[in-house]
Amino acid sequence: MELILTLKKEIMVPVEMDKILPEKVQDLSEEEIKSIELPQGRTTITVGELFDVEVKESETPRLVIKNSTAKLKRIGEKMTTGEIVVEGDAGMYVGVEMKGGKIVVNGNADSWAGQNMKGGELIIKGDAKDYVGSAYRGDWRGMSGGTIVVEGNVGNEIGEYMKKGIIHIKGNTGIMPGIHQSGGIIIIDGDVEARAGGEMLKGAIVVNGKLKEPLASFKFEGIVENPVIKLTKKDNGMPITGRYYKFSGDYVNNKPKGQLYVSVENNPDLR
Amino acid sequence: MEYIIKNGIVYDPLNGVDGEKMDICVKDGKIVESVSSDVLEIDANNCVVMPGGMDSHTHVAGPKVNVGRTLRPEDSKKDIFNKKGLRSGSGFSVPSTFKTGYEYSEMGYTFVNEAAMPPLLARHTHEEFIDTPQLDKAAMPLFGNNWMVLEYLKEGDFKMCAAYVAWLLRATRGYAIKIVNPGGTEAWGWGKNVHGVDDPVPYFDITGREILEGLAKVNEMLGLPHSIHVHPNDLGHPGNWETTLASMDCVKDIEAKPKYGERTTTYYNTHLQFHSYGGTSWKDFVSKGIETAEYVNKHDHVMVDVGQVTLDETTTMTADGPMEYDLHMTNGLKWANCDVELETGSGVVPFIYSPKGPVYSVQWGIGLDIFLNINTDKVILSTDHPNAGPFTRYPRVIAWLMSKQYRDDWLNNKVHAWAKQKSFVADNDREYSIYDIAKVTRANQAKVLGLSKEKGHLGVGADADIAIYEIDPEEKDGKVIEKAFRYAKYVLKGGELVVKAGNVVKEVYGNTIYINAKVDEALEEELMKDLRTKFKKYYSVNIDNYPVSDHYANSWKAINIDATDIK
Numbered sequence: 141m142e143l144i145l146t147l148k149k150e151i152m153v154p155v156e157m158d159k160i161l162p163e164k165v166q167d168l169s170e171e172e173i174k175s176i177e178l179p180q181g182r183t184t185i186t187v188g189e190l191f192d193v194e195v196k197e198s199e200t201p202r203l204v205i206k207n208s209t210a211k212l213k214r215i216g217e218k219m220t221t222g223e224i225v226v227e228g229d230a231g232m233y234v235g236v237e238m239k240g241g242k243i244v245v246n247g248n249a250d251s252w253a254g255q256n257m258k259g260g261e262l263i264i265k266g267d268a269k270d271y272v273g274s275a276y277r278g279d280w281r282g283m284s285g286g287t288i289v290v291e292g293n294v295g296n297e298i299g300e301y302m303k304k305g306i307i308h309i310k311g312n313t314g315i316m317p318g319i320h321q322s323g324g325i326i327i328i329d330g331d332v333e334a335r336a337g338g339e340m341l342k343g344a345i346v347v348n349g350k351l352k353e354p355l356a357s358f359k360f361e362g363i364v365e366n367p368v369i370k371l372t373k374k375d376n377g378m379p380i381t382g383r384y385y386k387f388s389g390d391y392v393n394n395k396p397k398g399q400l401y402v403s404v405e406n407n408p409d410l411r
Numbered sequence: 412m413e414y415i416i417k418n419g420i421v422y423d424p425l426n427g428v429d430g431e432k433m434d435i436c437v438k439d440g441k442i443v444e445s446v447s448s449d450v451l452e453i454d455a456n457n458c459v460v461m462p463g464g465m466d467s468h469t470h471v472a473g474p475k476v477n478v479g480r481t482l483r484p485e486d487s488k489k490d491i492f493n494k495k496g497l498r499s500g501s502g503f504s505v506p507s508t509f510k511t512g513y514e515y516s517e518m519g520y521t522f523v524n525e526a527a528m529p530p531l532l533a534r535h536t537h538e539e540f541i542d543t544p545q546l547d548k549a550a551m552p553l554f555g556n557n558w559m560v561l562e563y564l565k566e567g568d569f570k571m572c573a574a575y576v577a578w579l580l581r582a583t584r585g586y587a588i589k590i591v592n593p594g595g596t597e598a599w600g601w602g603k604n605v606h607g608v609d610d611p612v613p614y615f616d617i618t619g620r621e622i623l624e625g626l627a628k629v630n631e632m633l634g635l636p637h638s639i640h641v642h643p644n645d646l647g648h649p650g651n652w653e654t655t656l657a658s659m660d661c662v663k664d665i666e667a668k669p670k671y672g673e674r675t676t677t678y679y680n681t682h683l684q685f686h687s688y689g690g691t692s693w694k695d696f697v698s699k700g701i702e703t704a705e706y707v708n709k710h711d712h713v714m715v716d717v718g719q720v721t722l723d724e725t726t727t728m729t730a731d732g733p734m735e736y737d738l739h740m741t742n743g744l745k746w747a748n749c750d751v752e753l754e755t756g757s758g759v760v761p762f763i764y765s766p767k768g769p770v771y772s773v774q775w776g777i778g779l780d781i782f783l784n785i786n787t788d789k790v791i792l793s794t795d796h797p798n799a800g801p802f803t804r805y806p807r808v809i810a811w812l813m814s815k816q817y818r819d820d821w822l823n824n825k826v827h828a829w830a831k832q833k834s835f836v837a838d839n840d841r842e843y844s845i846y847d848i849a850k851v852t853r854a855n856q857a858k859v860l861g862l863s864k865e866k867g868h869l870g871v872g873a874d875a876d877i878a879i880y881e882i883d884p885e886e887k888d889g890k891v892i893e894k895a896f897r898y899a900k901y902v903l904k905g906g907e908l909v910v911k912a913g914n915v916v917k918e919v920y921g922n923t924i925y926i927n928a929k930v931d932e933a934l935e936e937e938l939m940k941d942l943r944t945k946f947k948k949y950y951s952v953n954i955d956n957y958p959v960s961d962h963y964a965n966s967w968k969a970i971n972i973d974a975t976d977i978k
């Protein structure tokens with residue numbers, strides 16, 4: 141079944157959307173869906189009040205949100221299967237703790253996209269703000285699987301405490317991507333504002349653009365060409381193309397195993 | 412309001428009532444002989460009736476607890492309390508204030524004693540008490556690393572030390588003398604720790620032994636209801652059991668002279684589990700729980716609580732600053748550290764006691780070794796909330812004690828094999844009776860705190876703090892026991908029905924109990940001269956702004972102690 145929700149008008153107070161997962165609405169009638177209450181600030185609003193609701197046949201469980209804005213928060217939280225397509229922007233916490241399935245945001249995403257993600261795919265066609273693929277605030281056990289792709293730019297501290305999985309940013313990042321990273325791979329095609337991999341322990345970060353203000357606590361390991369990134373001995377590895385300065389770190393930690401690859405071409409002043 | 416609790420099976424150790432079917436009458440907040448005919452009846456058929464639970468050692472309010480809350484948003488997220496008509500709250504190991512009050516109440520508890528109040532920051536503790544419903548409260552200010560105490564004791568001036576203790580209890584509205592790692596937290600201010608009872612504190616040149624002896628002496632000079640309440644040196648270090656016994660031993664010749672209550676002991680060792688470690692490192696770490704329990708059995712001056720590890724993810728918090736630093740270096744998790752001017756310090760670190768962890772499993776076994784080998788008149792059930800586990804796990808601890816079968820289920824299926832190899836739990840068949848449970852969860856607390864006239868029993872004249880649990884006294888199914896004690900069928904607090912079927916149905920606000928001890932006026936004057944100089948020279952606050960003022964409680968209950976014989 142495919143559920144199509146079209147936002148009727150702009151809203152001021154954000155609404156939490158985590159009750160509307162494709163997998164959860166499969167067996168519901170249109171009327172039942174319309175009567176679902178969603179938290180809005182200190183009160184609630186029904187799906188019917190907020191959206192025009194349309195239901196279609198579909199092989200896979202699908203949810204399409206049209207006219208979406210950054211006021212719609214927690215889209216796809218904890219989803220395990222199916223597909224969500226967001227036409228417009230997604231609010232904070234899109235794809236939080238998702239375990240499976242696929243979310244595509246055809247717009248921008250607010251902060252905390254894919255926080256503590258465990259599996260599945262989150263694709264953001266526009267920009268995303270801070271803490272993409274990070275841990276919950278305060279926690280030291282972050283993203284543990286899945287893939288996040290952002291085609292635009294992102295904010296600060298993405299992949300914070302990341303343990304596993306892949307984050308691919310096609311644009312630029314703010315400061316400290318991969319802070320406290322303890323596994324997984326972050327690939328950044330654009331530039332990094334500063335301090336990639338601060339306090340990282342394990343995992344890998346690839347910077348294809350310019351890394352401004354690299355950290356002094358990383359150790360230069362040499363120049364590598366078309367390297368294969370291996371996080372464990374058994375790992376088949378992920379090949380990347382190009383010439384890179386390879387660093388290990390962050391040596392503020394004891395015996396760190398973090399790998400940092402920085403494009404030679406785009407960082408002529410490095411070393 | 413009058414109530415009669417009918418047909419319950421009553422367990423009231425302080426009055427020697429061991430499972431008798433009897434009715435309990437309640438009027439105007441007290442237990443009475445009889446009630447009129449216009450009375451609300453509570454049917455306690457097939458239920459166990461006990462005095463309200465009392466917690467003599469828990470960390471539920473104040474700056475260090477709140478640092479725990481702020482340090483750990485991820486702990487808040489784990490457990491949300493949201494029930495209609497009640498204040499919402501959050502936090503699994505460090506719950507917010509209202510949630511704390513409600514959850515203690517759901518378990519049938521009616522009194523808590525906050526175990527570590529930094530004197531300078533006493534207001535914070537009392538502010539949180541105001542927002543902690545359902546319970547009477549008390550808090551113990553920290554004395555074991557306080558500059559004034561260290562100096563008076565070094566000079567051997569017990570009178571001035573007694574006058575200072577009396578003044579500080581009044582100024583902070585505190586209840587008893589708490590000592591944490593005597594000398595060690597002050598040493599931490601110098602980047603050090605002390606090891607054992609005979610290692611002198613930097614600059615002050617006084618030892619843990621001298622601090623313990625001195626404050627125990629002062630405690631009995633004043634005649635305080637509770638004894639000194641001690642977290643001894645070397646907490647959590649393999650081989651520390653010898654320090655523990657040496658600490659207990661050094662006050663054994665001091666006589667208990669409470670001017671209020673019926674206490675007979677002079678030394679309260681909190682979280683004995685953390686102090687009963689053998690071996691020299693974590694590799695040859697073994698239980699000395701039987702040894703420490705046997706010492707307690709043989710010595711009349713000691714009372715202990717256990718600090719049972721519950722094998723949960725929790726938050727450690729203590730005034731033992733150097734210990735928290737060690738913990739942070741061991742587990743690598745985040746750490747908060749605080750220094751409180753002339754008085755104390757503290758640290759906070761999250762901790763995951765995984766059942767699969769060899770060391771944690773032995774810690775679990777050590778707590779049980781103590782419980783299963785000790786005289787139940789001398790032991791108190793605690794988890795040193797939240798250090799060894801949250802207070803909401805007390806029912807699980809009760810289940811481990813009452814059911815060998817349940818304990819063995821954990822031993823064989825959940826915890827690491829080290830628990831069998833390095834502790835003696837596997838060999839022990841002892842099971843606590845409900846009567847034993849009533850002792851270790853209420854009666855013993857009341858007696859050692861000096862509150863057994865009004866609390867911890869169901870005799871005529873006692874506060875009508877009553878817990879009613881739906882459980883067969885012979886129950887052996889661990890899960891059933893756990894559920895029965897987690898959610899009481901009924902709870903009365905101060906004569907009002909506050910919990911029904913495990914849900915808080917009425918919000919009430921208890922008293923904050925503190926000690927108002929008076930010493931001789933001339934002595935007090937001499938003390939104030941000294942204190943004014945000290946405050947001017949060293950404190951960041953003026954002495955006149957230091958005492959906690961009257962509006963810092965829903966209602967105060969002062970226990971007046973006349974110590975004017977100290978001149």
Ligand SMILES: [Zn+2]
Pocket residue numbers: 468469470526681682729795798
């Ligand atoms: Zn404690």
